Amino acid sequence: MSKALYIDYHKCTGCRLCELVCSVSHDGISNPARSRIRVMKWEAEGLYVPMSCQQCQDAPCKLVCPVKAISRDDEMGRVFVDYDVCIGCRSCIAACPFGAMSFNLKDKKVFKCDLCDGAPQCVRFCEMKAVDFIDMDEVSIIKKRDAAKRLSVAGKEAGALEAGLHR
Amino acid sequence: MPLNRKIAYIDLTTGDIQIEPIPLEARKKFLGGRGLDAYLLYNHTKKGCDPLGPDNTLIISGGILTATCASATARTHIMAKSPLTGLLGSANMGGFFAPELAWAGFHHLVIKGKAKHPVYLYVHNGNIEIREARGIWGRSATEAQWAIREDLGDQEVKSCVCGPAGENLVRFACVMTGIKNSAGRTGMGCVMGSKNLKAVAARGTMDIKIARPAEALEYNKRFIDQIVSAKVNQTQGTLGTPFIWGATNSWGGVRCRNFQYNQCEYADDIEPERIDEICEETMGPYHMTGCFGCQVHCRAQYKIPDGPYAGRYDEGPEYTSLGAFGGETDTPRATTVLTGNHLVDQFGMDNLETGSLIAWAMELYELGIITAKETDGLDLRFGNDEAVIEMIERICYRKGWLADALADGGIAASEKIGKNSFDYLIQVKGMSNLHSDERATPGLALNIATASRGSDHLRSRPAIDLYHLPQTVLRKIYSNPVPYDGPLSSEHTEYVGKPWQVFWQENCYMGVDCLGICKYHTTFLGATLPNFEDWSKVLYYNTGLQMTPEEIWMVARRCNMIERLFNLREGLTRDDLKKGDMLNHRYFDEPCRRGAVDVIGIKIDKEKFMRMVDELYEHKGLDKVGVPKPETLKELGLENEPSHLI
Numbered sequence: 001m002s003k004a005l006y007i008d009y010h011k012c013t014g015c016r017l018c019e020l021v022c023s024v025s026h027d028g029i030s031n032p033a034r035s036r037i038r039v040m041k042w043e044a045e046g047l048y049v050p051m052s053c054q055q056c057q058d059a060p061c062k063l064v065c066p067v068k069a070i071s072r073d074d075e076m077g078r079v080f081v082d083y084d085v086c087i088g089c090r091s092c093i094a095a096c097p098f099g100a101m102s103f104n105l106k107d108k109k110v111f112k113c114d115l116c117d118g119a120p121q122c123v124r125f126c127e128m129k130a131v132d133f134i135d136m137d138e139v140s141i142i143k144k145r146d147a148a149k150r151l152s153v154a155g156k157e158a159g160a161l162e163a164g165l166h167r
Numbered sequence: 168m169p170l171n172r173k174i175a176y177i178d179l180t181t182g183d184i185q186i187e188p189i190p191l192e193a194r195k196k197f198l199g200g201r202g203l204d205a206y207l208l209y210n211h212t213k214k215g216c217d218p219l220g221p222d223n224t225l226i227i228s229g230g231i232l233t234a235t236c237a238s239a240t241a242r243t244h245i246m247a248k249s250p251l252t253g254l255l256g257s258a259n260m261g262g263f264f265a266p267e268l269a270w271a272g273f274h275h276l277v278i279k280g281k282a283k284h285p286v287y288l289y290v291h292n293g294n295i296e297i298r299e300a301r302g303i304w305g306r307s308a309t310e311a312q313w314a315i316r317e318d319l320g321d322q323e324v325k326s327c328v329c330g331p332a333g334e335n336l337v338r339f340a341c342v343m344t345g346i347k348n349s350a351g352r353t354g355m356g357c358v359m360g361s362k363n364l365k366a367v368a369a370r371g372t373m374d375i376k377i378a379r380p381a382e383a384l385e386y387n388k389r390f391i392d393q394i395v396s397a398k399v400n401q402t403q404g405t406l407g408t409p410f411i412w413g414a415t416n417s418w419g420g421v422r423c424r425n426f427q428y429n430q431c432e433y434a435d436d437i438e439p440e441r442i443d444e445i446c447e448e449t450m451g452p453y454h455m456t457g458c459f460g461c462q463v464h465c466r467a468q469y470k471i472p473d474g475p476y477a478g479r480y481d482e483g484p485e486y487t488s489l490g491a492f493g494g495e496t497d498t499p500r501a502t503t504v505l506t507g508n509h510l511v512d513q514f515g516m517d518n519l520e521t522g523s524l525i526a527w528a529m530e531l532y533e534l535g536i537i538t539a540k541e542t543d544g545l546d547l548r549f550g551n552d553e554a555v556i557e558m559i560e561r562i563c564y565r566k567g568w569l570a571d572a573l574a575d576g577g578i579a580a581s582e583k584i585g586k587n588s589f590d591y592l593i594q595v596k597g598m599s600n601l602h603s604d605e606r607a608t609p610g611l612a613l614n615i616a617t618a619s620r621g622s623d624h625l626r627s628r629p630a631i632d633l634y635h636l637p638q639t640v641l642r643k644i645y646s647n648p649v650p651y652d653g654p655l656s657s658e659h660t661e662y663v664g665k666p667w668q669v670f671w672q673e674n675c676y677m678g679v680d681c682l683g684i685c686k687y688h689t690t691f692l693g694a695t696l697p698n699f700e701d702w703s704k705v706l707y708y709n710t711g712l713q714m715t716p717e718e719i720w721m722v723a724r725r726c727n728m729i730e731r732l733f734n735l736r737e738g739l740t741r742d743d744l745k746k747g748d749m750l751n752h753r754y755f756d757e758p759c760r761r762g763a764v765d766v767i768g769i770k771i772d773k774e775k776f777m778r779m780v781d782e783l784y785e786h787k788g789l790d791k792v793g794v795p796k797p798e799t800l801k802e803l804g805l806e807n808e809p810s811h812l813i
Contacts (some may be wrong), residue, residue: 013464015457016263021384024236028380033372043345044309046468046480070783106374110634125388128453129396129461 002077004136005113005120011130014048018122018131022096025121026111034104036113037131038121041061050131053113054078060104061092061101061112068100078115084112090153168376169235169710172274174813175295177288179362180221180280184295189274193812194712196804198719199274200230201257202726203682204246207277208255209733210809212806218250218354219336219361220282226325227342227367228275229265230683234375234459236383238390239685241266243327243344243456249353249620250361250574250595251338251520254734254746257620258341258355260327260686261458262348264369267325271371276590287315287326289666290369300365304334307513308343315368317492319615326368330515332358332563338576343512347466347482348458351517353598353620354576363406370596378711384706390688390697399693403465406457409439411692412494419762420633421494422604424549425530426593427751429604430761434499437489445472445501456482463687475556476509484508491522491604492559495548496529506556514563523599524573524580525558525591536586543567544703553590556573578745589744594737595622608632610665613779617669617748619730625686627673631694632659643689645671648699649718660765662775674723678702681726683810705735725803728795732808740807741780741793748780748793 010103025033041158051063056062059079062070070092072078081092088108093101101112113120115133122131134142176185189203197203204226216222225247231301232240243265249256268274282297285304289296303314308330315326326344333340333356340356341349350356351681359365377383379760402410415421416431423431425734435441446454449470457464471479484504492507493499512517520745531537532547545567547554561570572580578597581589593600598621605612608745610629618626631644641655646666655664672690675698690698699716707713714722731739755773759766781791788799800806 010451010453011605013455013457015459015461015464017460017462020234020236021387021459024377024380024384028377030234030236030377031372033270034374044313044480046346046454046456048456101413121384125391125462126393128464137532
């Protein structure tokens with residue numbers, strides 16, 4: 001069963017440790033510009049949203065690649081770049097709707113999340129579990145449960161409100 | 168490499184900028200951050216320089232481990248001669264500025280001179296540019312940061328700024344970054360204002376090569392596991408620093424009505440759980456945020472629930488704001504605390520100093536030492552919420568006679584107000600105390616009396632003294648990395664052993680400040696957290712620099728001694744009430760009126776206190792009047808200061 005990154009931005013505290021450990025584990029270097037995951041922030045609202053590769057089934061980066069360097073690795077549940085084939089044209093960066101494909105000026109290479117070959121460091125270090133790694137078919141059940149909880153609370157509140165109004 | 172980050176010397180008068188490497192010799196002696204700042208300040212200012220003149224040197228830095236794979240290396244340090252105290256000016260803050268500065272290629276910025284008109288510095292990938300800030304001058308601390316992002320067309324820029332209080336030369340103006348991270352104490356924002364320097368903006372994408380990445384990563388994970396497993400950090404990550412308020416107030420350890428009481432009654436509305444409820448109601452279930460790379464996430468997010476500023480977003484309030492705008496002024500209402508916290512964040516003004524001075528003025532008003540004439544008709548009695556909020560704004564903009572006087576700091580204001588107003592001012596070395604009351608804790612009293620930047624809880628506080636830890640645990644903590652076989656007491660009301668604890672903590676806190684790590688990741692509030700031994704490893708894994716725990720201890724001692732040398736040069740004398748290591752007479756004369764059985768009726772015994780100071784001096788290698796002995800300077804390699812290494 002392949003797993004997916006599951007990002008719940010509500011839980012994100014905005015600390016950016018994921019960016020740090022991503023760049024250190026991949027490149028041995030601290031530099032968010034090298035990180036495969038980036039936290040987008042709206043500080044004035046207290047809103048932080050981690051962004052990474054969605055590992056699309058029908059990936060635009062794969063479709064646009066002129067030399068077929070990008071392929072799907074279904075076993076690992078990821079979209080993968082073969083650097084022996086990649087010509088560094090950066091078409092994939094232009095095509096990605098999430099900004100998940102980046103380019104490293106020093107190494108002159110595109111790079112993206114590779115799920116750390118099945119043990120993502122961002123997940124390992126995120127105590128909040130704002131970034132989690134779970135079975136793909138479990139993603140929706142978590143969301144269902146959360147939504148159901150909200151609905152039931154809303155229902156109770158509406159009931160209480162009504163009771164108050166009719167008193 | 169972290170060690171190849173540069174130092175820049177910027178002259179705002181001439182526009183000259185010089186960029187230099189930091190020699191390894193300086194690293195080994197002072198590491199970085201606060202320690203190297205202290206060396207730079209001592210070497211780059213002349214005795215008696217005007218804190219608000221062009222000769223004062225403002226130093227902005229990250230620690231040696233900033234932005235590396237050590238945990239929570241978010242701290243920015245700021246140093247200059249203080250316009251509040253005339254002694255050491257030094258303040259430290261979290262956020263995201265220092266890491267950005269490091270990715271932009273720098274660890275230390277040494278800023279001299281005065282710009283002809285408002286400017287800001289833009290530090291970007293090895294370059295520094297002085298840019299126009301006339302359009303940004305006058306804006307609040309947050310608005311200024313967003314304006315700089317617009318000006319540079321880059322939303323990832325991180326800035327540290329002074330707010331309107333700094334521009335108006337309020338002597339205790341902060342340097343701010345983000346929503347509420349503040350280098351709060353000793354008026355570093357005022358120094359920025361005096362130099363026409365609105366902000367320093369940083370943006371960087373330069374690699375920091377980690378010496379041993381695999382080890383650094385694994386050690387970081389171990390660090391984090393240790394840190395998040397500590398109960399104190401779990402509580403902090405849920406309730407933020409206000410969690411301290413609940414315990415200390417019910418115990419009787421917070422100042423109320425300036426210094427009249429040691430407990431704030433009817434404070435249910437500002438209990439940590441109540442503040443947490445407001446955060447949850449206004450920001451949802453996940454309302455905690457953190458600084459760079461930190462898993463403690465101790466900062467709450469909130470919107471002001473009601474009142475004239477209802478709906479405004481801010482972060483905090485910290486423990487300190489609960490005391491400053493709730494306890495000391497006896498206005499324990501959530502709206503008042505949250506509003507006060509928001510205003511000082513926007514103005515860029517030290518919440519501790521502001522609340523403390525307002526509470527002092529309130530006591531003077533109730534005693535008739537100042538009247539409605541001096542307050543311009545404001546009814547400045549304790550418990551008047553509107554008056555507290557009004558005074559915060561008046562101080563920032565120096566509106567009216569009293570606020571203008573207070574904006575110059577407590578000692579200057581007491582000279583202006585006259586009579587016996589000074590007797591009521593709770594300060595050391597010209598800096599107001601935190602809202603805590605140290606009469607039941609001689610160790611903490613010794614800490615505030617002798618801290619290098621004035622009355623201060625973050626420079627040598629043996630906070631774990633309140634936990635009544637068993638002897639064996641105390642022995643384990645305080646006999647490393649150098650042996651100590653003198654007495655230690657688990658009893659917080661005792662005097663024995665406390666000087667060693669204060670000495671040890673002083674070196675511990677200097678250690679983290681040199682590394683650039685947060686104090687919540689060391690022996691401050693949690694007894695089980697990492698210190699010297701771990702730092703030695705984490706330093707090696709990240710920078711390749713090999714130093715033993717004992718060597719790091721020596722660096723800390725050396726840096727503390729440089730701060731001492733600076734203070735002595737600028738006029739510190741041991742028993743001077745305004746410039747010395749001495750407490751206000753009220754600690755010795757007025758017993759605590761409220762609190763638990765081990766607190767009520769207690770006060771500091773002056774004779775024992777003086778003996779503690781003597782003993783602390785001995786540990787530090789100072790003579791009876793607090794001046795370093797020649798052999799101490801030799802031991803620390805400071806016999807030739809100023810040595811102008813950099």
